[in-house]
Amino acid sequence: MKTIDDFNFKNKRALIRVDFNVPVDKDGKVGDANRIEAAKPTIEKILKDGGSVVLMSHLGRPENNESKYSLEQIVGKVSEVLGVDVKFVNNCVGEVAEKAANNLKPGEVLLLENLRYHKEETEGDSDFAKQLSKLGDIYVNDAFGTAHRAHASTTVVAKYFEDKCFGYLLQKEIESLNKVLKSAEKPVTAILGGAKVSSKITVIENILGKVDHLIIGGGMAFTFIKARGGNVGSSLIEEDKQELALEILAKAEKMGVEIHLPIDSVIADSFSELANTNITPIDNIPDGWMGLDAGPKTIESFSNVIAKSKTILWNGPIGVFEMDAFSKGTIELGKAIGQATKNGAFSLVGGGDSVSAVKKFGLEDQMSYVSTGGGAMLEMLEGKSLPGIEAISGE
Numbered sequence: 043m044k045t046i047d048d049f050n051f052k053n054k055r056a057l058i059r060v061d062f063n064v065p066v067d068k069d070g071k072v073g074d075a076n077r078i079e080a081a082k083p084t085i086e087k088i089l090k091d092g093g094s095v096v097l098m099s100h101l102g103r104p105e106n107n108e109s110k111y112s113l114e115q116i117v118g119k120v121s122e123v124l125g126v127d128v129k130f131v132n133n134c135v136g137e138v139a140e141k142a143a144n145n146l147k148p149g150e151v152l153l154l155e156n157l158r159y160h161k162e163e164t165e166g167d168s169d170f171a172k173q174l175s176k177l178g179d180i181y182v183n184d185a186f187g188t189a190h191r192a193h194a195s196t197t198v199v200a201k202y203f204e205d206k207c208f209g210y211l212l213q214k215e216i217e218s219l220n221k222v223l224k225s226a227e228k229p230v231t232a233i234l235g236g237a238k239v240s241s242k243i244t245v246i247e248n249i250l251g252k253v254d255h256l257i258i259g260g261g262m263a264f265t266f267i268k269a270r271g272g273n274v275g276s277s278l279i280e281e282d283k284q285e286l287a288l289e290i291l292a293k294a295e296k297m298g299v300e301i302h303l304p305i306d307s308v309i310a311d312s313f314s315e316l317a318n319t320n321i322t323p324i325d326n327i328p329d330g331w332m333g334l335d336a337g338p339k340t341i342e343s344f345s346n347v348i349a350k351s352k353t354i355l356w357n358g359p360i361g362v363f364e365m366d367a368f369s370k371g372t373i374e375l376g377k378a379i380g381q382a383t384k385n386g387a388f389s390l391v392g393g394g395d396s397v398s399a400v401k402k403f404g405l406e407d408q409m410s411y412v413s414t415g416g417g418a419m420l421e422m423l424e425g426k427s428l429p430g431i432e433a434i435s436g437e
């Protein structure tokens with residue numbers, strides 16, 4: 043299979059699928075540029091060859107083309123990271139996008155508007171993918187974070203290109219995660235938190251065969267607690283996943299996997315830094331209150347499991363770490379992983395917000411490997427082949 047080094051991009055236009063799904067605050071400021079920095083080597087190689095670059099990405103999960111998901115907000119940050127004045131076009135397909143792409147000179151970079159402003163992207167629509175394919179001569183997929191999605195820009199578009207390859211980031215992630223898969227030392231502990239309950243709960247089921255301990259925290263935990271009959275107030279939960287949660291608990295027990303759920307929670311009476319807070323048992327959250335961080339007993343119990351693990355996989359913050367009042371659980375968990383790593387464990391953390399949290403709290407250097415993928419990393423660790431990888435490698 044051809045790698046990016048087999049291509050010379052001189053006078054060629056590369057259409058690169060990147061994952062610039064980065065945290066952006068309400069003022070449009072990029073909270074963490076890790077995913078942009080991670081794509082830089084690929085973009086630099088193409089520009090150095092004398093080519094031009096069209097970048098396409100999604101941001102968030104827009105439903106009605108909300109402006110808070112516009113990629114225009116990140117043009118300044120992308121320009122700063124690349125050291126190039128990046129151009130922007132307010133659509134990713136059609137005449138305006140084609141014109142902007144055709145006008146690119148060698149050394150120039152164009153960022154397209156959010157792919158998910160067109161529902162055809164997530165539907166994997168062939169006509170839409172064909173329209174995207176008109177924007178470049180060579181297709182490069184460097185979006186590891188989105189490689190588990192069979193979308194138009196990550197998968198379908200590849201069939202319209204003779205010349206296609208992975209970027210450096212995607213290649214590095216595949217190699218590193220394959221190494222972990224082959225040589226994971228036991229006990230293996232996976233920590234799953236965050237907020238994407240419906241898209242990651244099935245991952246939990248599939249990862250059971252690979253781990254000895256599974257810590258379920260953050261917003262992910264409440265569906266399990268409620269399914270077991272607990273009161274979770276207005277915490278994040280997925281009503282229709284409660285049965286699956288019970289099945290997962292039963293399956294784990296059968297397989298001898300120890301599941302660790304939170305014991306207590308820092309609760310708040312609104313989703314706000316200024317909310318009134320309290321600490322309650324995880325299954326006794328009053329109506330109108332929500333669990334937004336791990337409580338002290340939970341932190342202690344999770345830290346004890348981490349201390350005895352030899353391989354630690356982490357995706358999903360265990361509290362709303364963006365607000366100081368609810369960041370303690372994620373900080374302490376990160377510190378416990380850092381300590382275990384110092385003591386010889388291998389630690390792997392991945393995900394847009396997870397990596398942003400680790401960086402925010404200065405814990406990045408304490409992890410053995412930091413992946414740009416959250417869901418993608420988990421699916422790869424499950425042993426699944428990812429559609430974005432298959433579309434290029436044919437495997």
Ligand SMILES: Nc1ncnc2c1ncn2[C@@H]1O[C@H](COP(=O)(O)OP(=O)(O)OP(=O)(O)O)[C@@H](O)[C@H]1O
Nearest residue numbers: 236237238260261334361362393394395396416417
């Ligand atoms: N108890 C909770 N209630 C609500 N939200 C929570 C809770 N705990 C954590 N979160 C939120 O989860 C979000 C991150 O979840 P997510 O699953 O997107 O992780 P990620 O690392 O970005 O992975 P991916 O890259 O797959 O998106 C954070 O914004 C955090 O505030």
Ligand SMILES: O=C(O)[C@H](O)COP(=O)(O)O
Nearest residue numbers: 061063187188394416417
């Ligand atoms: O952050 C991620 O996990 C990727 O960018 C994919 O986003 P998605 O879960 O909205 O498809």
